[in-house]
Amino acid sequence: MAVMTVLEAVRTALGEALDADARTFILGEDVETGGVFRATEGLKARFPGRLIDTPLAESSIVGVSIGAAHYGMRPIAEIQFADFIHSAFDQFVSEASRWSYRTRGESSLPMVVRTPWGGGVHGGQHHSQSIEAYYTHLPGLKVVAPSFPADYRSLLRASVDDPNPVLFLEHKRTYRLIRQEIDGAAAETVIGRSRVTRRGGDLTIYAYGLMLHESLAAAESLSAEGIECTVVDLLTLLPLDVETILETARNTGKVLIVHEDTLTGGFGGEIAALIAEHAFEYLDAPVRRLAAPDIPAMPYAHAMEAFFMPDRDKIATAARELAAY
């Protein structure tokens, strides 16, 4: 058993992936020297020639990965911050997500684009964004957003092995914050499955990334008050684990969906719609969403950032109201 941070789990998985398959390589800005968050630290020495520093050219980082993956390589691209991915959106929308469909499955795109997302680091408007809602609208793409180190490790391995393009979201605030004991080998984890992290009968909280940890902390304190929460770690946002979502919603009858992205058009709307469509008769309260306010960018000032981000207290308040409904 070893204790790993999220960052160490990512680095471990990258090393394992490079080790396991000679077709894998890493490309991105500053990856050779370890990258901004040090996720690729030490890999260049272990795998000479398998890490490629790119210029600042995000659209091409993704586009080049598509071309290479199409022709038998397994690129693992890094976009330094999720905020910088937007110029590559076209490559995801117009090319990567429809690759298999367009080629009638004749060509696969075994590529991963990893990127650090989320706030809580005083990054302000260009270093704090949640981007998942843009990408979960692209059938053909997979979107993975783990919360715990062990899942980061196993799902990153699974993403590299997957024949489809995967957007792998790493919450930057959790990189060094969240630790976990991890076994020797990466567990077999399946993309497309969520996990019930905690069972409780009063309501279910759905979350991912930093918000999953905040939700667990809220659930812990609510338990002391006699409110018992089920907490679902969504893990994969596309394709979504509909079965687990509906099963937990039916069991508890009350649901709270939490995300850090802004509310309107946020990913929570999809979960709310699924539950409303398929678990309506089981509901004892209106579906509740807790998200960032609808303002265009994460403000820099400390107090404003704190106001913007949902946290354990806001989650506990919302859950209490819901439990009392």
Add this chain to the structure above:
Amino acid sequence: MSASATRQRPAAANGVTPEQMETFLHQMMLIRRFEEKAGEMYTKGKIHGFLHLYTGQEACAVGSINVLEERDHIFTHYRDHGHALARGLDPNRVMAELYGKADGVSGGRGGSMHLYDVSKNFHGGYAIVAGHLPLAVGMALATEMRREDAVTMCIFGDGSVAEGEFHESLNLAALWKTPVVFFCENNLYGMGVPLKESLSANIATLAKAYKMPAATINGMDVIEVYREMKKAVAHARKGGGPYFIEAMTYRYRAHSMSDPELYRSKSEIAEYRKRDAIERLKKAMLDSGALDETRYRELEAQVEREVDEAVEFAERSPQPALSTLYDKVYVEAGQ
């Protein structure tokens, strides 16, 4: 802090009067001290997030921005404190922005990378590398359409040159003959990657390929920067279209406060420090009699006071009120 006060005086032999030289010296010293202090305050936990210091590059901002008139416009990137100060933004309010306070130039919403003061035609620092180049071309297009006699200066780093927007913007500016001065601060690195490993071409040659005049100059010589910028602005102002300056410079500090600097040697940094722009100008002024040690020490004391005052101002300034968080998500109709 503007050079306009001295603009009317007769030019000295190198095209710069002794008074202008003193203005340049003062501004460069102010930026240097401001940045050192900002770094210190970051370490003390007063400033958060991502902070990119400008020390080493002062001559670029001071030599170029002092050529601009008030009616001219500036867009810049995230390493923007020096540009803001050279443009005459209030150091107190710039420091307050780094602190995320209500009196900051962006009301605490922006922080270090997003300084903004439209009253100075300072249209912002931008942290999406190269994302602001098309904005500057659009600004220049608008000044043309509105028949305004204004030049737009667009400042960016060498790292921008590989981005698509760089090429699209140079092409458009040349195609439409918009009055833009592209000012590339080539400090040899984009974060930890040396330019020679991220660019297959030469920057000024690329600019020339888009059919605009381009010059590579010593960006650690404020007089040289000033003189080249004068040519550039004159060219753009008289309808000649865009002009490109590649100013060779060097940043003394890490890329940002969290960079372990594994990509360059201490001896390389020491080598560039020997070419320091402030020392160079100081020596030239001492040699020519435009400055003496007493005056130099007065200037030192003055910038110390200015920077201390900026810190006190930032400390005293209130946190932005949470009630303002939703303000101005949209502009009201008719506003």
